[in-house]
Amino acid sequence: MRLPALPLAQEREGFHAPGIEIFEWPDIVHLEVAGIDLSINRVVLQMFLIALLTWGLFFFAFRSPKLVPSGLQNVMESIVDFIRGQIVLEVIGREGLRFLPYLTTLFVFVFFGNLGGVIPPIFFPLNGRMALPAIMAICSLLLFISIGISQQGFVSYFKNALFPPGMPKAIYILLTPIELISTFVVRPVTLAIRLLANMIAGHLILSVFFVATGYMLTSMNISAVFGVGALIFSVALIAFELFVAGLQAYVFTILSAVYIAGALEPEH
Amino acid sequence: MSESGPEREPSGRGAEMVWSIIGTLIAGVLAWGGIGWLLDRWLGTRYLVAVGIVVGMAGAFYLIVKRYGSS
Numbered sequence: 593m594r595l596p597a598l599p600l601a602q603e604r605e606g607f608h609a610p611g612i613e614i615f616e617w618p619d620i621v622h623l624e625v626a627g628i629d630l631s632i633n634r635v636v637l638q639m640f641l642i643a644l645l646t647w648g649l650f651f652f653a654f655r656s657p658k659l660v661p662s663g664l665q666n667v668m669e670s671i672v673d674f675i676r677g678q679i680v681l682e683v684i685g686r687e688g689l690r691f692l693p694y695l696t697t698l699f700v701f702v703f704f705g706n707l708g709g710v711i712p713p714i715f716f717p718l719n720g721r722m723a724l725p726a727i728m729a730i731c732s733l734l735l736f737i738s739i740g741i742s743q744q745g746f747v748s749y750f751k752n753a754l755f756p757p758g759m760p761k762a763i764y765i766l767l768t769p770i771e772l773i774s775t776f777v778v779r780p781v782t783l784a785i786r787l788l789a790n791m792i793a794g795h796l797i798l799s800v801f802f803v804a805t806g807y808m809l810t811s812m813n814i815s816a817v818f819g820v821g822a823l824i825f826s827v828a829l830i831a832f833e834l835f836v837a838g839l840q841a842y843v844f845t846i847l848s849a850v851y852i853a854g855a856l857e858p859e860h
Numbered sequence: 861m862s863e864s865g866p867e868r869e870p871s872g873r874g875a876e877m878v879w880s881i882i883g884t885l886i887a888g889v890l891a892w893g894g895i896g897w898l899l900d901r902w903l904g905t906r907y908l909v910a911v912g913i914v915v916g917m918a919g920a921f922y923l924i925v926k927r928y929g930s931s
Binding site: 758763767770771774 | 923
């Protein structure tokens with residue numbers, strides 16, 4: 593009689609760490625209009641959902657506002673208050689209050705987009721794909737340019753932006769290209785990449801940790817002990833990602849506010 | 861709540877300054893490095909991109925010192 597092979601002796605497939613391919617999703621609905629790929633995949637569905645959620649939260653919170661807020665209105669009011677007090681009044685001042693709706697929506701949308709990374713069963717940060725951070729950064733760019741033009745006039749705005757006052761005339765040859773790139777290219781690009789990179793890094797770390805934890809716990813050898821430690825640490829990592837989701841939404845919003853503030857009044 | 865006295869620096873300003881300094885440095889390298897690279901392609905040389913990067917860095921430092929040096 594032959595003994596069956598022990599499970600321990602079985603050859604297990606080696607550990608494969610998840611890579612950047614976890615950011616790619618197959619099309620659910622393939623759609624192409626005039627050569628432009630408008631296919632809908634999981635990420636697009638998630639984006640629709642979050643846009644709807646952001647709209648719905650504000651709509652139902654303020655549909656029939658009460659003087660003494662309760663429930664949802666209370667929560668949403670504290671978010672608006674936070675953006676108003678900590679970002680708009682702090683960075684722009686009173687005249688910035690007309691941009692409060694934009695900045696609040698931006699904050700909530702970015703935050704929910706990031707939050708998907710730690711919410712089961714979604715587990716995917718929307719802003720881990722370049723499309724949304726890029727579009728939002730372009731929105732902020734176009735907004736502060738148009739504010740600058742409407743506030744200071746076309747010529748005056750670009751003159752102030754490209755020729756920082758109080759410098760010797762000759763040095764502008766050196767500085768104007770730097771200012772051009774810095775204001776109109778580096779600003780939106782860093783805004784988008786900062787958010788994107790944080791979300792990609794966070795999602796990769798979480799994925800690697802969870803896959804590795806599962807691998808170690810089922811390994812039937814000493815690694816299982818480390819698996820328990822990794823499991824505890826993964827919970828801490830989720831808390832950390834939650835913090836990053838909020839922080840990056842805050843950073844994106846406050847820097848947009850800073851750029852708006854810069855466009856409202858010329859440098860002196 | 862958020863009562864900012866005249867002597868207290870608003871918290872947004874610190875972040876603004878840091879990002880602005882980093883942004884200016886990147887922009888300096890990109891702008892003048894790019895000009896150097898284009899000149900390299902045009903003139904068939906190979907060293908102007910390096911010169912451009914150094915010039916851009918210097919310009920960015922000048923801009924940063926002028927803008928934030930005295931405050």
